[in-house]
Amino acid sequence: MRDAVADLVRDGDTVAIEGFTHLISFAAGHEIIRQRKRDLTLARLTPDVIYDQMVAGGVARKLVFSWLGNPGVGGLNAIRRRIEAAPVAASGEPALEVEEYSHFGMVGRYVAGASNLPFFPLRSYFETDMPKANPLIRPIESPYGDGIVYAVPPLRPDVTIVHAQRADENGNTQVWGLLGCQKEAAFAAERVIVVVEELVDESVVRADPNRTIIPGLIVDAVVVEPFGAHPSYVQGAYDRDNRFYLDWDPISRDEDATQAWLREWVHDLAGRAAYVEKLGEKRVATLRPGRAPSGVVDYGDYR
Amino acid sequence: MSVDAGTFTKSEMMIVAAARELAGQHVCFVGVGLPNIAVNLAKRTVAPDLELVYEAGVFGARPARLPLSIGDPTIVTGATAVTSMFELFAFYLQGGLVDVGFLGAAQIDRFGNINTTVIGEYGAPATRLPGSGGACEIAINAREVFVIMRQSKRSFVERIDFRTSPGNPGGDVAGATRAEQGWLGRGPSVVVTDLGIYRFDDSGEMGLESLHPGATVEEVRSTMGWEPRIADPLGMTVAPTAVELRLIRAELDPGGAYTK
Numbered sequence: 281m282r283d284a285v286a287d288l289v290r291d292g293d294t295v296a297i298e299g300f301t302h303l304i305s306f307a308a309g310h311e312i313i314r315q316r317k318r319d320l321t322l323a324r325l326t327p328d329v330i331y332d333q334m335v336a337g338g339v340a341r342k343l344v345f346s347w348l349g350n351p352g353v354g355g356l357n358a359i360r361r362r363i364e365a366a367p368v369a370a371s372g373e374p375a376l377e378v379e380e381y382s383h384f385g386m387v388g389r390y391v392a393g394a395s396n397l398p399f400f401p402l403r404s405y406f407e408t409d410m411p412k413a414n415p416l417i418r419p420i421e422s423p424y425g426d427g428i429v430y431a432v433p434p435l436r437p438d439v440t441i442v443h444a445q446r447a448d449e450n451g452n453t454q455v456w457g458l459l460g461c462q463k464e465a466a467f468a469a470e471r472v473i474v475v476v477e478e479l480v481d482e483s484v485v486r487a488d489p490n491r492t493i494i495p496g497l498i499v500d501a502v503v504v505e506p507f508g509a510h511p512s513y514v515q516g517a518y519d520r521d522n523r524f525y526l527d528w529d530p531i532s533r534d535e536d537a538t539q540a541w542l543r544e545w546v547h548d549l550a551g552r553a554a555y556v557e558k559l560g561e562k563r564v565a566t567l568r569p570g571r572a573p574s575g576v577v578d579y580g581d582y583r
Numbered sequence: 584m585s586v587d588a589g590t591f592t593k594s595e596m597m598i599v600a601a602a603r604e605l606a607g608q609h610v611c612f613v614g615v616g617l618p619n620i621a622v623n624l625a626k627r628t629v630a631p632d633l634e635l636v637y638e639a640g641v642f643g644a645r646p647a648r649l650p651l652s653i654g655d656p657t658i659v660t661g662a663t664a665v666t667s668m669f670e671l672f673a674f675y676l677q678g679g680l681v682d683v684g685f686l687g688a689a690q691i692d693r694f695g696n697i698n699t700t701v702i703g704e705y706g707a708p709a710t711r712l713p714g715s716g717g718a719c720e721i722a723i724n725a726r727e728v729f730v731i732m733r734q735s736k737r738s739f740v741e742r743i744d745f746r747t748s749p750g751n752p753g754g755d756v757a758g759a760t761r762a763e764q765g766w767l768g769r770g771p772s773v774v775v776t777d778l779g780i781y782r783f784d785d786s787g788e789m790g791l792e793s794l795h796p797g798a799t800v801e802e803v804r805s806t807m808g809w810e811p812r813i814a815d816p817l818g819m820t821v822a823p824t825a826v827e828l829r830l831i832r833a834e835l836d837p838g839g840a841y842t843k
Contacts, residue, residue, distance in 0.1 A: 300639045300668060301654020325668075326716075347716035351615075351652035355711070365707035375707075380700075382715035383638060384672040391669055403677055404720035406764060407749040413705050427765045457659045458639045459667045515656050522651050572660050 281475070281551055284501035285311040288471045293438035294321040294344075296390075296469065297330060300460030301351055302515060305443040305475045306330050307508030307552040313337035314546055323437055325386045325461065329511070329528050332356040335376060336538045337546070342377035344435070346386040353525050357532035380414050381432060387461045389435035393468030399431040406430070440469035442494070443509045445517065447474050448482040451499025454491040456574075457515025463493045475503045477517055489579075507556045507564065518567040591823045593777035594733075594842040595831055596795045598624060599823040601685075601731040601775040605630045611683045612636045612676065612721055613644075615653055615713075617731045618685035620831070620841045621775075623649055627830050636681060638717040640666045649835045672717065676724050679767045684725030686718050688732045690743040693788050693809050695730065695750030695771030697722065698743040705745060715747050722748035723761075727772045734776040739807035751787030778803050780820060784812070793818035 289295060289312055297305050309330040312320070316339070322331050323344040328351065334340055336358035343359065350356055361367040362376035381389065388400030401420065404410075411417040411430070420431045442462040447453040453474045455462065466472045474494065479502070485492060511524035531537045549555050556564065591599075601621035605611060606629040613622045613635055623646060626633050635644040639654040643663025650658050659665055666675070675681060689712050690698035699718060703709030722728055732738060751761075751770040761770055774781040774789055778798040781789040790812030791803055800813060823831075836842050 301652055302639070302656070345714070347615075347713050348711065349615075349713040351654065355713075360711045363708065363711045365703065365709060368707070380714055382719040383668065383717040384677070384720045387668045387672060402720070403766070404723055406723055406766065407746070408719055409700070409705070409746045410715065410719060413700070413745070457656060457665065458641070458654055459665060460640065461668045463667065464669060513656055515659055519656060520651060569656070 281307060281311045281503045281505055284473050284503050285315055288473055288500055289317055289439050291317055292319045294323055296323040296435075296437040296440045296465045298324060298440060298442055298460060298462045298465040299509070299512065300325060300458055301328075301520070302458040302460065302513060303443040303455065303462070303509050304328055304330055304512035305441050305508060306510060306512065307443075307505045307555075308441045308473065308475055308503075309334050310546045310555070311551070312339055313542065323435060325383055326351065327356060327359065329356070329525060332358045332528070332532055333542065333546070335359050335362060336532070337542055340376065342379065344379045346381045346383045350525055350529060352522070353529055357529070358538055361535065379416070380410070381417065382410065385417065385432045386435070387464060389432050390461050390464035390468045392432070392434035393436040394464050397434060399433055401429045401431050403429055435468060437465065437469040439471045439473065440465045441473045441475065442466060443475045443514070444493075445476065445514060446478045446480045446484070447476045447499075447502050448480055448485050448496070449502065450482065451494070451496035451502045452482070452485045452492055453494040453499065454485060454488070455493045456491060459493065466494045466498060471500045472498050473501045473503065474499050475505050475508050477506050477508070477514055479504045505552045508552050510556070510559070510567075513567075516569065516572075518564070519569055521563070521567055591828060592842055593795070593797075595823055595828060596820065597731065597733070597775055597777045598831060598841065599827045600780055600795065600820050601729065602827070603629055604729055604773055604775065605633060605683065608633060608683050610634045610636060610681050611685055612638070612681045612725055613653060614684070614686040614718065614721070615716060616687040617841060618687055619650060619653060620835055621731055622685055623835055624827065624830055627834070628827060634663070636671070636675060638668065638671060640668045640671045642666060642671070642675060672720060676717075676720060679724070679726070681721070681725045682727070684721035684728045684768070686721060686728060686730050686748065688730055688738070690738055690740050691730060691732065691774065692740060692743050692750070693811075695728070695774065695783060695787070695789060696743055696746050697730070697748040697750065698745045700745040700747045702744055718748045722750070722768065722770070724767050726767065727769055730771055730774040732774070732776060734778055734803075734806045736806060736808060739809075741808040751783055778806065780818075788812065790814060791817065793820045795820045796822045
């Protein structure tokens with residue numbers, strides 16, 4: 281992870297760590313904080329706790345998003361301190377820049393970026409204040425004379441980072457459970473880092489090609505980091521650590537407590553293995569789900 | 584668990600009343616927060632065949648526990664289909680397959696316009712809220728919109744601070760209606776609060792149609808920023824049943840996260 285982030289994430293980059301609630305690469309986010317990257321534009325539909333930590337860690341200049349919250353818990357307090365008028369005035373620091381869309385708008389931006397198109401059209405934003413808040417959301421007339429739709433511009437991250445259940449050494453990556461928009465975000469990016477629970481033989485991938493969402497063709501680095509998505513979850517491997525999401529709320533309300541947490545759990549640890557060890561086997565064990573294996577399909581042998 | 588059906592909280596009444604609205608509905612897009620518990624209660628009571636759509640990319644969810652968030656792994660296991668978010672928003676929602684979009688809100692006005700973005704000025708907000716998520720496109724493309732929220736002078740306002748999701752009549756553009764603008768959705772049809780149930784008339788304005796047991800018209804008036812239309816005769820919401828309360832307390836929200 282250290283090498284992948286050092287080589288592929290550069291100061292000033294637009295970085296997308298995608299994964300909708302599921303498969304969020306906290307391990308990569310922490311490594312970016314640890315390496316003290318600067319002036320990043322952080323793109324993500326749902327900034328979640330990981331971007332709250334990264335903003336608190338001082339790596340971000342700007343946020344591109346569609347829903348800003350600690351899912352199921354409340355707000356993202358470190359980010360709010362950099363956006364809301366009173367704390368921004370009190371700190372004297374520049375406010376975090378924000379560029380805001382809806383979910384479909386963000387997904388469409390990745391689709392346009394991945395497809396080499398100048399914009400993505402969608403039926404949203406009518407009669408709202410969204411286009412006033414973000415002038416990049418623009419109405420366009422259908423060329424076929426059937427009305428107005430809205431357009432959003434392509435999003436082409438410098439780096440997209442996704443966490444997955446497994447990949448082979450060539451970066452062919454397989455995911456099950458919620459798919460979010462990782463595929464779109466990866467194809468839209470200049471560089472792609474894949475972080476996996478498990479490195480598997482190429483034959484495992486080839487035995488089930490329908491499950492491959494990202495081909496090694498577009499992957500620059502594969503990092504093996506078991507439990508790298510904690511406190512988010514990995515379908516079939518571990519559950520969301522809801523206690524963590526709840527605990528983050530009071531910690532993040534206080535700037536000193538937030539910085540102390542970052543020191544203890546990010547800066548003072550060498551990497552994810554140390555983090556998992558510090559978390560402890562007991563806590564990890566409580567997050568293991570019961571089993572619900574899929575059926576087996578027969579692809580057929582054609583010669 | 585034995586349940587005292589004689590006592591219930593305002594939040595429990597709100598969730599029960601919202602769940603009952605889903606009777607007879609087929610496909611429901613489940614929003615963040617209170618809609619999540621209301622819809623899961625409906626699935627266990629008045630609408631067992633309801634197809635739950637989650638913006639995380641699931642159609643036909645069968646959650647075995649109350650999802651901790653709208654991206655919980657329990658919405659995947661046993662579901663009809665996992666889709667990419669692109670497919671979910673493009674084919675299912677924008678394609679017109681969603682009957683009800685169930686949303687929460689921080690602020691709402693009399694026409695059902697919703698703010699979930701900021702309190703105060705957008706550029707220097709007093710309070711930064713989550714933003715749209717999928718709400719903006721749900722409000723436009725779901726065939727109709729249900730809203731569940733607690734009412735107060737701060738949430739039921741004459742003017743919302745930011746219009747995140749459009750309500751009725753959708754007529755800002757040279758008087759064009761939603762249909763004339765090619766929107767699939769006819770907009771909000773019901774708002775359920777901790778005090779009562781509101782429905783929208785032809786002018787697009789909501790009016791109080793039913794008062795929850797224990798609530799008063801005075802309380803309703805004192806917790807909103809405009810003078811509401813009140814149905815005559817005014818209905819009285821049926822109190823939660825022992826079955827509904829047991830499901831909420833024992834199964835869906837034993838920690839009281841939604842109902843305190």
